[in-house]
Amino acid sequence: MIPQHGPSAHNNNRKYLEKVVSLPSVPTIAVVDDDEAIREAMDDLVKSCGYDSRLFASAEEFLAFEPRSDIDCMLVDVMMPGLSGIELQAELNKRPSHPPVIFVTSYKDERTRNAAMSAGAFAFLGKPVDIERLIGCLESALTHQLDQGRGDS
Numbered sequence: 001m002i003p004q005h006g007p008s009a010h011n012n013n014r015k016y017l018e019k020v021v022s023l024p025s026v027p028t029i030a031v032v033d034d035d036e037a038i039r040e041a042m043d044d045l046v047k048s049c050g051y052d053s054r055l056f057a058s059a060e061e062f063l064a065f066e067p068r069s070d071i072d073c074m075l076v077d078v079m080m081p082g083l084s085g086i087e088l089q090a091e092l093n094k095r096p097s098h099p100p101v102i103f104v105t106s107y108k109d110e111r112t113r114n115a116a117m118s119a120g121a122f123a124f125l126g127k128p129v130d131i132e133r134l135i136g137c138l139e140s141a142l143t144h145q146l147d148q149g150r151g152d153s
Contacts, residue, residue, distance in 0.1 A: 026051060026052050027051045027052070027072040027073065027142050027145075028051065028053065028054060028070055028071055028072050029046045029051050029052070029053050029054075029071075029073050029074070029075060030053070030054050030055075030056060030062060030065075030071045030074045030075070030076075031043060031046065031053055031054070031056065031075045032056045032058070032059060032062050032074060032075070032076045032077065032080075032085065032088065033056075033057075033075075033076070033077040033080070033104075034057055034058060034077065034080040034081055036057070038077070038104075038127075039055045039056075039057070040055075042075055042104070043055055045131065045134070045135075046075075046138075049138065051138070054070075054071065058081065058082050058083070059080060059083035059084070059085065059088035059091070060082050060083055062074075062088065063083075063088070063091060068098075071099045072099055072142055072145050073099050073100050073101075073102065073122075073141045073142055074099050074100070074101045074102065075102050075104050075134075075138075076088060076101050076103055076104070077104060077105055078103055078105035078107050078112055078116060079106070079107055085101075085103055085105070085116070086112075086115055086119050088101075089101050089116070089119040089120055089121060092120075093120055097148070099141075099145060100141040100144055100145055101120070101121050101122055102121070102122050102123045102124075102134070102137050102141060103116045103121050103123070103124045103125065104125045104126075104127060104129050104134070105124070105125075105126065106127045108127075122137070122140075122141045122144070123137040123141070
């Protein structure tokens with residue numbers, strides 16, 4: 001393509017930039033799970049829904065990540081070595097704002113669910129996960145995040 005010069009080139013470039021700048025950003029979902037196979041499966045699911053993803057093998061790895069404000073929603077396992085998912089939620093709660101957390105776990109007992117929800121979880125889903133329900137939770141969490149403004153954790 002031959003570069004254009006002159007007033008018409010400036011107008012074309014300006015129109016292009018206005019289009020690019022006005023495009024909404026693609027939501028980014030953090031997947032925090034110590035099981036690599038689960039992380040990869042969640043990554044595939046998230047991307048098939050049209051979202052970006054960031055994968056983390058532990059709560060500590062997520063907490064070390066910057067900029068966390070790029071994360072719009074989180075899929076988090078409850079039981080992990082080191083900090084648990086519920087302890088991660090407690091750490092996030094110390095910040096002025098953070099993305100909604102959806103717990104996806106094999107530990108589906110009522111006590112664990114109550115602990116997660118009282119810690120501020122957006123949703124609590126058991127493994128194996130119902131894909132339609134997970135997608136619905138993601139969409140609801142992202143809508144909630146848009147309504148609240150993007151998290152600045």
